Amino acid sequence: MIILWCINWVFSTCLNEVIFENENENSIYLLVTGFGKETDSIIDFINTYPSFKETKIKFNVEVLDHDNSASFTAKDWNRIANKINSNYDSYNAFVVLHGFSTVEFTTSYLSYHFGLHEKTIVVTTSQVLPSETYSDFVSNVFGALKLANAEPKVPEVLFYADNTIHRGTRFIGLESASISAFSSPNFPTLGTVGHDVALDKSKILNGNTQAPEISDAKDRVSMIFFYPGMQLSVVKALLDSSEGAVLLAFGMGNGPSTDKPLLNLLKEVTDAGKVVVDCTQCYNGRVDFSVYATGEVMHDAGCIGGCDLTPAAAFTKLTYLLNKKAKDPSIDVKKMMGEPIVGELTKLQEADLQVMRFRRN
Known part of the structure; x- marks a missing residue:
């Protein structure tokens, strides 16, 4: 155990990584949006899948819509942002489970809208539906919940998929039919989620945080x-x-x-x-x-x-x-x-x- 602790300390120090602890007792707000006709089956899966029912991470689920994110516009970004705004004081962190098609646009807009903030906001998606044999749904949603649940909080909007943490404005879709669908070509990824949440603290934004405000963006x-x-x-x-x-x-x-x-x-x-x-x-x-x-x-x-x-x-x-x-x-x-x-x-x-x-x- 001492050897393992030393190895962990060396890696954390030398690589500027901070290992986040999952000790948050407050609940997480999980907002589901952009999955179209698959929305109900996704909610049924979350409600019945044993790992979601048995996890110690407390979270509440709400469905925002039954629309497909391929049809999203600025008004949909407003709906998502304002849903987080209206629940901001009631939850300690937020996860947006978003349809695959336009997740880059939504995550980028949320990043600008919320700026530096006090509570972790994580966006994730699923390339393959949970009903399929080989799906990234469980790992992505659980990883996002674990990241949102971690302490200390991260003051920028994050995107999480395939065990990797990205800045919300830096990732792009690289593959249309692969579990490893996303990449961050011009900026290093921020960390990973495995047994622990490991973030490179030198890459995390810092500064004065701002209170959430109403989003009323228009398509311009x-x-x-x-x-x-x-x-x-x-x-x-x-x-x-x-x-x-x-x-x-x-x-x-x-x-x-x-x-x-x-x-x-x-x-x-x-x-x-x-x-x-x-x-x-x-x-x-x-x-x-x-x-x-x-x-x-x-x-x-x-x-x-x-x-x-x-x-x-x-x-x-x-x-x-x-x-x-x-x-x-x-x-x-x-x-x-x-x-x-x-x-x-x-x-x-x-x-x-x-x-x-x-x-x-």
Whole structure:
């Protein structure tokens, strides 16, 4: 036992890990949403599966809807956030069991909405329904409950799946039909859940916490995927129908430098005050306008570099900020899109100094 204790102490100290104890006696609020017609069978499973009935972790389950998350919009993010708000004083931690399809978007929005907070909020999902022989449902839900139950509390929204803890704004769906469906390409994962909850304390956000507030976000943002031969009318329609846009551009944020009508359109809308954020289509990496001339044209068209934001994190951040600006016109959305709010992006020193260095032959 002494040897095992020493090994655990060495790993915890050297790797900046803190082993969290599951000693919380207060109950957890488990909110089920986004599973569509499978919702009732999921609730029946939770109510009858022996491990859920016998666990020492106290939790209460509530079904928010019988909708599929593939249909979710900002109003659904509001419903989830406000359900947590209304129960915030009654529970010690929260788990959102969310349908697979749009879990990245919901988790990212909740991260911005709640900011740094006093009670652990964990979002999880299930790739395979519990009725299937080989399902990730039990391990994901139990792991999320264990993480939420742990002390001390984690002041940021977390995503948990496949024994891995992710920052809520940093993960993406990597596989459409695999138990190991998620990854965090541009930021290390925060820890794991096994016999204990092990978190890398050096990666956890810290600062002043904020009280929860009402969420009333509206759909204000479009997302535009660049592709060869893209029609100007398609881009214009999306820009005209939204208050801001996220572009999924080529490589390091590059655009079609010879497509003058497109560049002129972007310049026109950004000069008019519309916020256009340039992100990369790539799974890994970041936007840097200072590398290629095809990035320079996007900068000159008034686009904001999306750094290493995931598409979902960029989309929900812009939605969140535009909704805040609707209440407080003094908010500088363009500036805040380039600043980390909840650890969602990593800034480049060159970008901070706005140094433009182009590689030209």
